Amino acid sequence: MLNSVIVVDDEASIRAAVEQWLSLSGFNVQLFERAEECLAQLPAHFTGVVISDVRMPGMSGLQLLDRLQQADPDLPVILLTGHGDVPMAVEAMRNGAYDFLEKPFTPQHLMGSLRRALEKRQLVLENRRLHEQADLKAQLESTLLGMSQGLQQLRRQVLELASLPVNVLIRGETGSGKERVARCLHDFGPRADKPFVALNCAAIPETLFEAELFGHESGAFTGAQGKRIGKLEYANGGTVFLDEIESMPLAQQAKLLRVIQEQKLERLGANQSIAVDLRIIAATKPDLLEEARAGRFREDLAYRLNVAELRLAPLRERREDIPLLFEHFARTAAERLGRHCPSVSGGRLAQLLAHDWPGNVRELANAAERHALGLDSPNLESLPGGQSLGEQMEAFEAQCLRAALRQHKGEIKGVMEALQLPRRTLNEKMQRHGLVREDFLGNE
Structure with a gap:
């Protein structure tokens, strides 16, 4: 009360x-x-x-x-x-x-x-709170696209964690969208109006790592001309996203741990501590605890980073999202290039569903852009699929149902006529694929 x-x-x-x-x-x-x-x-x-x-x-x-x-x-x-x-x-x-x-x-x-x-x-x-939650949910659905159960669960987790003052570890393969998820954790939380600083730990030379993170005073080392604010200090009040955290040198891991514990840092060549208020979101492909057991990562830092963990499923584990993502990326690319976006044939869709997508969403986005340019790769269908014929047919059926529901705005009679299915069969298929007509009411 x-x-x-x-x-x-x-x-x-x-x-x-x-x-x-x-x-x-x-x-x-x-x-x-x-x-x-x-x-x-x-x-x-x-x-x-x-x-x-x-x-x-x-x-x-x-x-x-x-x-x-x-x-x-x-x-x-x-x-x-x-x-x-x-x-x-x-x-x-x-x-x-x-x-x-x-x-x-x-x-x-x-x-x-x-x-x-x-x-x-x-x-x-x-x-007000309920309206704000509904607005945030709608915004997140348009940012993290997908209808699979895994994506729906991920969106729920992101909304829950965005408002909590805890560090988050994101695990996922290359191209699975780790930075986009990190950005959502920032944008949908109380730090949204503060800086979001993204850093790829694998792209920074070890000799420059400390200066990049912590900054330096003038003359701290050879070539250090003038004072420089490091990434951590610049992000004060906001969020630091450390991608490929497993690549961070062990010496810098110890210093990062101290920053997390004390919320203070020191620039290179300085004696004075600077208070910082940071949320750390880290991303990794391997298991950090396994890296720690192998001596390549500090175990205490792994626990500090992994207060909450989000796992991003590879695209091959959520194939039902492929048509929606492909359509979105192709339409976006066509609008950007001022071109008409060609439709996706059934054969092409079958190829998309059969492909394993080792590059995940990033690879799919590239394929969609080529499609928008009329440059579809003929090699895609020759790539090995990771599903049986039955699994591919199931995914294709789900996409057909979803497209019809979207076209008819959830109106069941129109879907029955379009797909030539009796009501009972349609209900069974919708239930099997986790489709609910209310999700399509009023949608274009």
Whole structure:
């Protein structure tokens, strides 16, 4: 239950009495003598109720109400009025005030009005939260594309972890989309307006690694001209994405561990520590604990990085996502190049589903761009498939069902006619492939 209350009144006796009543009832009370002070110190996302006198020196309670409504139209404001101010307070309620209490008022009247206002506030905030979650879910679905159960689970995990202040380890093969997932963890969390710094540990020469991560002071080493801010310091308040973390030199692993533990770093050639607030997201292909057992990675750092782990399935393990991804990449490439995107034939789709995609999503995106240019590779169908004929037919059937549902916006009768299937057979196939008509309602 929400319990934050702001009281604004220029009479010290009123403030003291209201504070005593509310504090004894378990409310968290903040007092202000003037409306200007309240506005200056009001939290950006205040979740409680404001109680304000109407007549005060400087800004009046009605002016305060107007300013508060501009910031948050749903913030409940209870006005305290003298006898002559009642008509004015009634008019204020028409303009958005939650309630008014005529002085002198009893603790019971104040408590009753306040509890009702807080209950309304709680409902409004919960409704907002649900709308925000739905918006985030829709945005994430358009960023991490796929209908497979693995992708749906990944999106749920990303939404859960994005708001949590924990380090995350992402495991996946080359081209599986590790950086995109890391970016989503940043963009859908509270650090979204702070820097996102991506670093490929395998691409930095070992001799430059420390300077790149931690920065340096002027003259720290030969050629160090001027002070340089390192990547970790630059990312202060935001997120650092360390791709191929298994390639980080052992000496730098020890220093990174210290930064994670102490939230402090030192530039090369400096004696002063710099406080940093960082979230570390690391990505790796091999198991870091196996790397640690082989002496190639620090075990203590592996545990620090792997507070939460996300595993990205290779494309060959989620073939039902291939048609959707291919269509998206091909359409995006065609729009960028100003070309008409050619349709995908059934034979071509069968080739896409049969291919193993060792380069994963990155390889698929390249194939889709060639398709948009009319340069489909004839070698694709000769590449060995990783599925049996039955598995390929299942994947193709799922795509046909999904395309028909999307075309008819979830309208079952239209899907039955398009695919020439009886209702019972269609229901069985949809259930087997995990398709729900509600997911396609209103979709183009």
